Amino acid sequence: MLCEIWQEVSAYAYRRTPRDHGQAQEFVQEAAVDLMRRWRERGEVPRAIDTIVRATRYPRG
Numbered sequence: 125m126l127c128e129i130w131q132e133v134s135a136y137a138y139r140r141t142p143r144d145h146g147q148a149q150e151f152v153q154e155a156a157v158d159l160m161r162r163w164r165e166r167g168e169v170p171r172a173i174d175t176i177v178r179a180t181r182y183p184r185g
Contacts, residue, residue, distance in 0.1 A: 130156075133152060134148075134152050134156060135150075137151040137152050137155075
């Protein structure tokens with residue numbers, strides 16, 4: 125789900141800056157840094173990593 129959300133954030137940045145892809149990339153990178161900082165502050169990063177590890181150990185399907 126996070127991947128889908130991030131794709132939408134990226135697409136939004138590129139739509140808002142159609143002539144300046146460098147600016148869109150900077151926006152997306154700044155958003156990623158901000159998101160990770162906030163997750164670390166809230167203790168979400170370890171939980172997110174744990175979720176990813178569990179998902180890769182027990183793939184759905």
